[in-house]
Amino acid sequence: MKLHTVESSMIQAFGYDAETKTLLVIFNSGKTYRYFKVPPKIYKQLLAADSKGSYMRDFVIDQYPYELAKKTRR
Template identity: 50%
Template sequence: MNLKKVNSSMVYAIGYDLKSKTLEVVFRSGKAWAYKEVPKKVYQEFLKSESIGSYMRENIIDCYPSYPIRR
């Protein structure tokens, strides 16, 4: 999965796999998480949001099944 660096104090980079609807998020802490069943629209809104961290807390964390990953 290709990751895109983002301008955020919380998130370093994000990536999305359309086929599996999986969103990957690499945090500035170095930890990475995968979020399953994320619609493409949510990923697109996430990329365009004014605050990546706020969007993530309000629309992704605790909204989709997730698990830690190694990168």
């Protein structure tokens, strides 16, 4: 999975696995989440969004099943 590093007050990086429709998001807080059953369209729109954090809040968080993948110390 290729990770895209972004400049965002909320997100450090994210990547997408098209086979499993899994979106991996590394937040600036140090937490990494996996979001499941995310359509490719949502990933492409996230890539193109001016504000990645706003897009995540509006279209991903609480919209798709997820799990905390890991938490790193800051």
